[in-house]
Amino acid sequence: MINIASLIGISISAIFINNFVLSRFLGLCPFFGVSKKLSSATGMGMAVIFVMAIASSFTWVINSYILEPFGISYLQTIVFILVIAALVQLVEMALQKYSPTLYEALGIYLPLITTNCAVLGVALINTGLNPLTGQPFTFIESLLNGVMSGIGFMLALILMAGLREKLELSNIPKTLDGLPISFITAGLMALAFLGFAGLNFFSSIGG
């Protein structure tokens, strides 16, 4: 029943073609806020993967078994924010109790991304149709989409952090120093990622 081609397609699409930061332009705030240091970018990236995976699986269940049967899918956004926020709080408490090491590693980034638009974005995308199969996302597909979108976010964040660490040392005109040059860098990265659109999985595998 599991469509392997679809899963591979979702993975590559979420990481490269429809990268959350560089193609969909979601979650830009943490992208610029936490990309100053490679180590904190890694921590943030791990936290995003974690939260996206949990959020996409729970919101899929809520959407499929509560919202759609009652015909109130138009309340998705509000309910998803509620669910994601509560879920992250719960996960944070559980982690602190049962896995202090992981809690330490994720640190401040876990509560920070509670209402990150990228997390909400992946939950909302999962309620639509899978462009590869033309069917609604299955549970496995939406979970994978969450994880892979998180990995895509982490990839963009780590690339950016690496570039910004190099930028710190370079001779930049004073007016462009700091955030301005980061914005320009991010724009160039987005242009580069546009190249992945040529992979065009949707037409070749889908259908």
Next chain:
Amino acid sequence: MEILLPIIIVGSVGLFLGIGLGIASKKLHVNVDSRISEILNALPNANCGACGYPGCSGFAKAVAEGKASASGCIPGGSKSAHAIADILGITASTGEPVMAVVHCKGGIAEAAERALYNGIQDCLAATIIGNGTKECQDGCLGLGTCVRACPFDALKINQNGVAVVDPEKCTGCGKCIKVCPRKIISLIPKVHKIFLACSNHDRGGKVKKYCTVGCTACTLCVKATPSGAISMENNIPVLDYTKEENFIPAANKCPSKCFVDLVKKRPKANIDTKCDGCTLCVPACPIPGAITGETGKRHVIDKDKCIGCGICLNICPQHAISLWGTGSIPKQARMA
């Protein structure tokens, strides 16, 4: 009626999540955290970084984990150390409260300049260009690098162009010491109100030429301190505050008035009727002629000459001498 269904569903989802979180917060409660926030409340929360941790929260965490000492917060001093100790259930070993002092008082009025400086108004910048504008190579440049470094607004450049520390505001965090290019700021215990306000290493005659309040290395202060708490190092007296010495005689003996006494008016000694005229106090007094009297008769102290050092208090076998007047009494006199 159509509106009811979404209200009920979203409401019940919210209720369910709320109750779930409520139960979870009780079940998954971690005790360690409450201590950290309590410690954080006991700290000044100035985030000065003097403890070596990133901000007060980092320090609070380290204290709760036993990695940092309860008395590690310098600005909080003994107050927060004891509060933290109460939270942790341990006894705090607090160091003496300390304050920064500037070892120079030769300003515009006293110290000669050798150049006119129009560069960046910063001591470090001025030092790089020909080691500052003062003839004295160790004097305060008065451009306020330390003032800008102070997180507690305790330093200012006075009208004479020299940096002075406000003892009330200073917490002894030591940030000014690190930034001073002349290295003329140091910490002294707050109970000691006296310090040497000169750092010049030149010989006497040379100093006289360019600063009227410069130390001439005459060593009179060393001689006035029999315990050896003052020693000469590289033509400058060094005060050893660990010896709990009474520096009042030394400060008064200094011919160049290099010492600063933060107590403006010292209390004066007074001999009461218990005096049996044993004369022991006369040679003990550092000021000749301040105590007079014949053997067997009650002695008298000349209030104008008395410097209030309190040495005679410990000497008197009859306990007939006490300090009168305003100002704080020197530590040793109080212990007697």
